[in-house]
Amino acid sequence: MPRKPIKNSKGGRKTVHAYHHGDLRRALVDQGTKLVQEQGHPSITVREVARRTGVTHTAAHYHFRTREALLAAIATRGFEEMTASLESAMRAATGARSRLALLGEAYVRHALRRGRLYQLMFSAETATRDAHPELRVASDRMFALLVDAIRDGQETGLVRGGPPVDAALVAWSAAHGFASLSLERRLMLPGLQGRENDELAAIVLRGAFEGIAIA
Amino acid sequence: MPRKPIKNSKGGRKTVHAYHHGDLRRALVDQGTKLVQEQGHPSITVREVARRTGVTHTAAHYHFRTREALLAAIATRGFEEMTASLESAMRAATGARSRLALLGEAYVRHALRRGRLYQLMFSAETATRDAHPELRVASDRMFALLVDAIRDGQETGLVRGGPPVDAALVAWSAAHGFASLSLERRLMLPGLQGRENDELAAIVLRGAFEGIAIA
């Protein structure tokens, strides 16, 4: 009776019933991601995600024991996609210098484009990610891209010496700080208001680069 | 019957009844601030704040029509206190250079000390602050401190030319980014783990300064 036909996105199943369709977990993360991007993670509810997926909310509860676990899964995928996006952007690089520039631009651009998803990825709730190892892995992997690019810059005499993580921390702080401020609508200030995000981002990234570059 | 005696913090009232004690609004913000610092704003509830204040939750609802309005009031006070804290720190300055340094240090130190309150102040929910003018005023006033210090730096030939807001944006992004990353527990990374926050903050602030300083 309850078996509602469901669009069986990824084929491979004979039946088209809601039961055991095997992709519910993925479907929930899909819909959850959409919802986060639409409304922001603080206001999304497990029940609404389940509703849009066409199942009861307790079906979601079966796959994710808590709301936080669902959010963690969404954030994890967000990190994976962002990492892929950054890697893709850097493939156009011709050297260490352009690699750093491309990485910085891509970071901010992706963060702003995925707005609310980026906010979830860096939200404090997700900070309980010690309980979600895969989230930590995905997040660490992204930071590793940064450190690698910095190391490259050091080896070609572009970036100052010292531990690469130190310079990476400076650049990351600036990029993340700018993205956060922009997403939190904190740039509606006299002197900043009305200016293009790209222009402001370029200013911050240039400042960050000169802060870690060889004088 | 219901009139519970209440500790009448700020004197000036004859009666000690819960009714009309005239400080409920302030008391709610007080308790709310405490709660935010203890648990973080995502998990605080209007009802718990009211409970700790010794009134029903609808009494809180009378003073703050929505939960968001209560959070906005808490954030507003947070900005005011932070502004005062920064001003106080800068009073020890001997020149434009030390003023900038003191401001940067004080900013990060205060942000980390007030942790969860700082997160509320910069949360996206609070970004509906167009609906809360006093919050916007308090937040803008704090940013003005930054711009002023930068302008001073420019006039004494310490900071590069151009619009002061541009350099302020670079510094702010770095400081806010570092504080956010630290508070979101994002610095638990190989190469950063175990190092003192003060040390890392100094690295970021130095980088930000050299990114806007005269070459």
Added chain:
DNA sequence: GATCCCATCTTTCCGTTGTAAAGATGGGCC
């Protein structure tokens, strides 16, 4: 000094949420 008004607080109520527990279902393995 009695009376009335209205800001303030309480009582009651509603729909929604997250989570738990127990029951139904049916695909895949023996």
Added chain:
DNA sequence: GGCCCATCTTTACAACGGAAAGATGGGATC
């Protein structure tokens, strides 16, 4: 062909944010 267990549903509960209406009493008015 029949059983088992992963998967989904039904049912239930306490807590939440918010609305509406009722109670209370301090201060203004006379």
